[in-house]
Amino acid sequence: MSPAKDRPPEPPEQPGWEHPTNGLDETVHQRHRLGILTITDEAQRAEFGYLREALGLTPGNLSKHLTVLEQAGMVEVEKGYAGRRPRTWVRITSQGRAALAAELATLTELLRRHTPARDA
């Protein structure tokens, strides 16, 4: 994180102006949970092992993040077997898809607001 003195000046607040960070969802605005939503949004469903390896998480940590997202209604977790091997599949819900889109839009807007100030 860069020091505060390096920050570009914030645009002056206007009536009705809202800082883009106000739109950030605490459940989604976490790197690994955002990664889970991004991968499951790309595929119809993602297997636990793929998510663990792609995100560099331990099984325990991935389970914790999945529990947070599942309790928020953003993903659905399906447990099954492939032969004798247990498999856990994660599927994004419409709510999760909407939250992901909102988060990415907020981040993009945040970036857009800061980029011109740096160029100036």
Next chain:
Amino acid sequence: MSDDESDPARNEPSEASDGAALLADMKALRRRARTARHAYWFPLVLFGLLTCASVPFYVLPGPPAGGTEAVSGGPSLPVLGGFAGFTVQHFLGYYWLAALLGGLLLTLLWYRWNARRVGLATPARGYVVTTAVLTVLALVIPLLSQVRSPRWLSWLQQLSVLWPGDLILRGTFPFLIIAAGLWVLAWAERSRALTVIAAAYTATALLASLYNIENVLFRLGWNPSGNDWSLTALPNVLLPAFVLLATGAGAFAVQRPHRARP
């Protein structure tokens, strides 16, 4: 991406620079997942091989005597098998019915197997449903014109006019069904490359349906005589097959390095 959950504050960027890094990370994750789940080389090669296997059904039985010979007797499937007189092999329609449905089943099994292997599933259901529905419609609509249906169902018989005769004349309509499926698959795979392949194959399928490609070979010097006349319908089959096999082989070469799990 490291596992630094022990300090959640580090994972919650509030700066634009962190936001840019986060967006770049998500873009990379999405690109990696998309590359890993791409598996469309299989249906391309499969339907290319099924097209090659259909070649015996397009071989004309003998030299033309005032045109190609027509077969007689027994029901045929005109939309899938073409009109007698142009495709004389009577079982072409039945071959394509079995090949399309069997190919769909194998493709569905392939995508399920690939999902288990890679850990990412591609939504192939739309592709299967689209191709299956088109195949069934191609089977059913000509039959509707032969049966006497209630008045309130007469509109179904009118659907038969939706099949332009030229497209089904040469027994190449199954290529257009395959092409329609490829467009849906390109959407499901979110692949620009497959979209380009679908466009190229559609153009080839339309050409094979509307034009006698052997005319080009005649101009290039092919002068069939005797039994060679029985092969004159084959360019219309082999060209679409070549497009599928060549692009399928290319896709296989590209997708092979990504087939290992991350």
